[in-house]
Amino acid sequence: MLHLRAVCPPEATAQALDVLRAHAGTAHLIAHRGVAVEPPGDLVEADIAREAADEIVDALCGLGLDHTGGITLEALDTALSDAADRAEGAAPGEGADVVLRRGDLLRRASAALGVGFPLAMVVKLGGALLVRATGVFGEEAFQLERNHDVDFVFSVGVPSLVVAMLAGAAGMLAMSSAKSAALVGQWSRCLQSAGQLLVNLLGIVAAAAIVLTLRRNGQRSRVGTRPLSRG
Incomplete structure (x- = not known):
């Protein structure tokens, strides 16, 4: 559930209340008349299901409350509360840990992967070529057949998938818990490195999807078995 607060000019309060009353995803609707100081007006509060947030916010913005x-x-x-349970059950769609529509989130994530990773690879390549041209670390640092400390970059295997899935699980736990955390040559190697990147991405996405599904199922089961007083 999300808690919504809307500061309304007095002439728009009735319409805002109508919007919230009409939506099945609304619970605990409260109106405070004349309490808003700047901008002056009324304060409307409600608890809304995450699935209903887009529709409700769009409707309130349609009344001009964002201005x-x-x-x-x-x-x-x-x-x-029973009212909150009914709101979550009646709201259309499925809840998510963000209010953004899934399609928009998918487009943004795809853009980040499609642009961010190639750009990072280009920057890294440029830095490596600059370092090699200046000879800062010596020619031996670029002889990969002698330097096995960097084999993990292009050697694709089970450890690569394990590391990627751990990274994906950690990232999704950090996002869904609303906490920030720090997450932790030879041209023939380029294709192998690309394979390593692909395995990492697949592992991260798979682990993130698994964690999000398990958390969502756990939250639903807790809500469904919660005892309420009969009074």
Whole structure:
């Protein structure tokens, strides 16, 4: 669930309340009249299902609240009520740990991979050629057949997949937990290095998908078995 706060000019408050009442993904709707100081107006609060966030925010922006007032969203760690359970169950689609639409997220991730990795490889190659031209580390540093410390860069195998899956799991846990963390020559080697990159990417994506699925199933099971008071 997400907690929504909308600062509304008095003339738009009734419409904002109608939008929230009409959406099945809304719970715990509250209106504070005349409490907003700057910009002046009313404050409307509600808890909304993540699946409903896009539609609700779009509707409120359609009332101009992003210009005449303000809209904020924050994640709720815990929401214990029948109303919240009904809102999550009735909201269309599936929840995610971000409000962004999946299609938009996929496009951005693809662009980051398609542009970021090749750019990083080009920069790295340029640095290597510059270092070799200046002879800072000597010619021996570029003789790969004698330097086995860098074999992991182009040797594709099970350890590569294991490392990639661990990186993907760590990255997805960091994202889904809302915590930041630090995550940790010879032209014939280029194709082998590209294979290593492909294995790493596949492992990261697979591990991230597995972690996200397990976390989502765990959250759903906890919500479904939560005892509520009968009073």
